[in-house]
Amino acid sequence: MSTQTDTDSRPAIAPAAGAPGAFRGAVAAEWTKLSSVRSTWWTALAGLLVMFASAGQLAIYVANDNTNDDPADDRGIVTVGSVLIDSVEMTQYVVLALGLLAITAEFTSGTIRTTLQCTPSRGRVLLAKAVVTGVVTFVLGLLLGGVGALVARPVLGEWGSAPAAGTIGDIVAVAIYLALIGVLALGLGAALRSAVLTLTALLATLMIVPLSLQEPDIDVLNRIADVFPGVAGGHFLAGDTEPYPSIVGLLLLAGWAGASLLLGRAALRRRDA
Amino acid sequence: MITLRGLTKRFGSTVAVDALTVDIAPGRVTGFLGPNGAGKSTTMRMILGLDRPTAGQALVGGRAYRELRRPLHEVGALLDARAIHPARSGRAHLRAMAHSNGIPIRRVDEVLDTVGLDGRAAAKPGRTLSLGMGQRLGIAGALLGDPPVLMFDEPVNGLDPDGVRWVRQLMRSLADEGRTIFVSSHLMSEMQLTADQLVVIGRGRLLTDAPIGEVIARSTVAVRVRSPHPDGLAALAARLTAAGATVEAADRNELTVVGTTADRVGDLAHELGVRLHELSPHAASLEQAFMELTADSVEYAGGTTEGGQR
Numbered sequence: 259m260s261t262q263t264d265t266d267s268r269p270a271i272a273p274a275a276g277a278p279g280a281f282r283g284a285v286a287a288e289w290t291k292l293s294s295v296r297s298t299w300w301t302a303l304a305g306l307l308v309m310f311a312s313a314g315q316l317a318i319y320v321a322n323d324n325t326n327d328d329p330a331d332d333r334g335i336v337t338v339g340s341v342l343i344d345s346v347e348m349t350q351y352v353v354l355a356l357g358l359l360a361i362t363a364e365f366t367s368g369t370i371r372t373t374l375q376c377t378p379s380r381g382r383v384l385l386a387k388a389v390v391t392g393v394v395t396f397v398l399g400l401l402l403g404g405v406g407a408l409v410a411r412p413v414l415g416e417w418g419s420a421p422a423a424g425t426i427g428d429i430v431a432v433a434i435y436l437a438l439i440g441v442l443a444l445g446l447g448a449a450l451r452s453a454v455l456t457l458t459a460l461l462a463t464l465m466i467v468p469l470s471l472q473e474p475d476i477d478v479l480n481r482i483a484d485v486f487p488g489v490a491g492g493h494f495l496a497g498d499t500e501p502y503p504s505i506v507g508l509l510l511l512a513g514w515a516g517a518s519l520l521l522g523r524a525a526l527r528r529r530d531a
Numbered sequence: 532m533i534t535l536r537g538l539t540k541r542f543g544s545t546v547a548v549d550a551l552t553v554d555i556a557p558g559r560v561t562g563f564l565g566p567n568g569a570g571k572s573t574t575m576r577m578i579l580g581l582d583r584p585t586a587g588q589a590l591v592g593g594r595a596y597r598e599l600r601r602p603l604h605e606v607g608a609l610l611d612a613r614a615i616h617p618a619r620s621g622r623a624h625l626r627a628m629a630h631s632n633g634i635p636i637r638r639v640d641e642v643l644d645t646v647g648l649d650g651r652a653a654a655k656p657g658r659t660l661s662l663g664m665g666q667r668l669g670i671a672g673a674l675l676g677d678p679p680v681l682m683f684d685e686p687v688n689g690l691d692p693d694g695v696r697w698v699r700q701l702m703r704s705l706a707d708e709g710r711t712i713f714v715s716s717h718l719m720s721e722m723q724l725t726a727d728q729l730v731v732i733g734r735g736r737l738l739t740d741a742p743i744g745e746v747i748a749r750s751t752v753a754v755r756v757r758s759p760h761p762d763g764l765a766a767l768a769a770r771l772t773a774a775g776a777t778v779e780a781a782d783r784n785e786l787t788v789v790g791t792t793a794d795r796v797g798d799l800a801h802e803l804g805v806r807l808h809e810l811s812p813h814a815a816s817l818e819q820a821f822m823e824l825t826a827d828s829v830e831y832a833g834g835t836t837e838g839g840q841r
Contacts, residue, residue: 280600280633287631294623295616367657368614371581372624372672375608376631378580378597530582 284377284386291369292360292390301359302398305352306405312345313406317413324417338420339428341410342403343495346432349402353436354460356398357391357443361522362453371531380526384448388441388519395440399433406432428495434508435491439464441515442487448522464488487514532557532711533578533680537587540573540735547573549735550587555713555728557679560706562726562743563715566825570735571715572610575684579608591680603632603676609683612665615657621668622653628672642671647697662689670701680711687721699725719821733825746824753813754788754796755781763805770799785809 292298320341323331361384364370377383407429411420447456463486471483483489484501487510494507533555540548548570555561565571576582578589580596588595591606599605615624625639643653646667652660653668660668666689673681683702687695702725706712716722722729722743729746731738739746758764761783768778768786776790788796793812800807 283601283631283633287627290623290627290630291616291619294620294627295618297618363616367616368611369616369624371576371579371610371614372628373631374581375579375606375610376603376628378599378602528583530576 280377280379281382281386284382285389287373287376288360288386288390292356292394295363297359298356298394301352301355302401305349305398305402308352309345309349309402309406310409312348313341313409314413316341316344317410317418320414321417333417335417335419336414337424337428338407338410338414338418339425340496341414341418342406342425342428342432343492345406345410346402346435346495349406350436350439350464351461353395353398353402353440354443354457356395357440358447358453358456358460360387360391361444361447362451362456365451366453374526374531381523384445384519384523384526387444391440391444392437396433396437399436400429402436403429403432431495431497435495435511438511438515439487439491442511442518445515445518445520445522449518449525451525485510487511490514532592533682533713534590534593535574535578535587536590538574538577538584538589539586540570540577540582541585547735548577548584548732551732551735551737552587553730553737553740555711555730557711558706558709559727560702560712560714560725561728561730562722563713563730563732564717564719564722564821565715565732565738567717569732569825571732572684573735574732575608575610575682575713575715578682579606579610601632601676603628603634603678605676605678606680606682607673607676607678608681609666609669609673609686611684612662612669612689615660615665615668617658618656620654620656621648621660621664621671624657624668625653625672625675628675632676634676638675642674645674646671663691663694666690666698667694670698679709681705681713683712683714685716686714687716687718695721731821731824738824754791754793755809755811755813756786756788756796756800756807757784757809758800758805758807759784760806763800763803766803767796767800767805770803771796774799 320333320336323333364373373383374380377386407420407425411418443456443460446459447453450456450459465488468483468486468489471479471486481501484493490507490510492507493502494504494511497504498507533553535551535553535555538548538551539546551570551574563571563574573582574589577584578591578596591599596602596606615621622639622643625642626636628634629636629639643649648664648667648671652664655664657665666686670683670686673683683698686698686702690698699721702712702714706727714725726743728741729743730740731746741749756764756767758767764780764784764786768780771778771786771788771791774791774795776788779787779789781787793810797807797810800810
């Protein structure tokens with residue numbers, strides 16, 4: 259019976275000659291979706307403004323500390339990169355929104371059903387979103403890093419140093435950090451579905467919980483805090499050697515991002531859309 | 532071709548779709564009818580792999596939807612016309628869909644043209660689209676991959692009379708091209724005009740799956756009988772009652788018979804030698820047929836046993 263009906267049904271038009279694979283198609287679709295809503299561009303602009311303000315403010319603090327009457331807080335000459343890295347603390351929450359909204363907006367508007375109709379493989383959908391979110395937040399990260407460095411340099415004046423290689427390295431590190439945080443937000447958003455819930459969970463994992471753990475300054479608790487994504491990312495950005503080499507910080511953060519994607523995929527597979 | 536085999540969906544203790552086994556064949560419009568909450572949308576979502584069946588399976592062209600790599604070439608569906616990002620234009624919405632399935636972008640303009648959305652309407656952000664425009668956009672999305680199977684959930688909702696007529700013609704011509712058309716509606720009159728086949732469900736259960744003419748014919752048809760011979764008519768009434776029909780005497784010369792066919796009444800009258808002046812079946816509308824089919828399931832829904840558990 260099925261052979262009969264299969265021949266009965268019209269043959270579908272073949273995909274365009276040389277059409278990209280299903281995964282590339284999904285990536286193109288995700289990019290179209292992200293770039294076709296204005297909020298994406300407003301978010302990027304907001305990120306730039308926050309970076310501008312944050313880097314400027316932190317650079318002013320350094321200059322003030324060095325020139326006030328209290329020699330105890332003198333920090334001497336700092337690198338532009340270090341100011342940049344401190345500014346990421348604030349700026350990352352704007353960047354997080356990009357990863358977050360890439361999935362939670364689909365649940366809010368109901369377009370998730372269209373998305374899953376187009377690409378039924380939950381893993382492929384989420385991976386395509388991760389690629390687009392990762393690339394966009396990485397490029398945005400480079401831009402933010404550039405803006406931060408350009409702002410911090412003149413404000414620091416005589417108290418700042420900007421070795422070319424070091425500064426570029428810091429900018430790239432910031433971009434990598436933001437890309438991984440963006441993907442972490444995406445995976446968590448897929449699992450939790452609600453933007454508010456996801457943002458709360460992110461604030462807790464990135465800031466509140468590790469800060470609370472570090473507060474009493476107990477060795478064991480500090481060690482636990484060191485595993486959290488924000489702290490691990492911080493060690494990576496700062497190029498620390500303690501408590502672990504910076505590369506371990508990067509791997510820990512990447513692990514968090516990967517784990518959140520797996521969690522998101524499991525939720526997408528299991529739950530009805 | 533859509534194949535449902537024992538398709539079942541439970542939400543907690545509620546059975547939304549109950550062991551549905553149906554084949555939806557190509558080349559005709561199959562109407563999907565049922566009272567609100569009968570499980571129509573849930574069934575459609577399971578066919579599209581959006582909801583996971585608790586048991587059984589839903590296959591499209593012999594395969595599960597989740598296994599399809601470029602599903603828009605196999606199945607087109609309009610589920611919820613409001614499911615568009617509030618800030619994204621209709622055109623961008625369709626472009627994203629086209630990209631995902633390797634469909635050439637020029638096809639977006641083709642389907643926009645087919646559904647009658649001009650450039651200005653397609654450039655408007657989703658939040659400004661009227662329900663009718665949303666329906667047209669959703670239908671455009673369903674047509675994008677030129678699929679052999681199309682599903683529409685309440686497609687005429689929010690359309691003006693012109694739009695309604697257009698959707699009717701579209702479904703007809705798509706079916707005539709040999710495609711499988713599965714369309715749900717709560718408007719029985721609409722089904723009467725478009726559908727060839729009817730699948731009726733109530734409380735998630737299959738109530739009927741038959742050609743539309745048969746559904747109407749099978750339902751209670753009142754037969755009016757008039758005769759100039761009251762005695763003969765009384766004899767006829769007795770025979771009909773004995774045969775299980777319900778007979779109501781309108782007056783001495785007229786009967787209304789329910790539960791049999793005009794043919795049968797005519798045969799009996801002939802047998803008894805009763806002269807008739809009128810023998811007219813009162814064809815039930817699909818609406819009546821539907822009410823009858825779903826009466827039990829609706830009654831059941833209103834019952835206290837089930838309602839009390841909620």
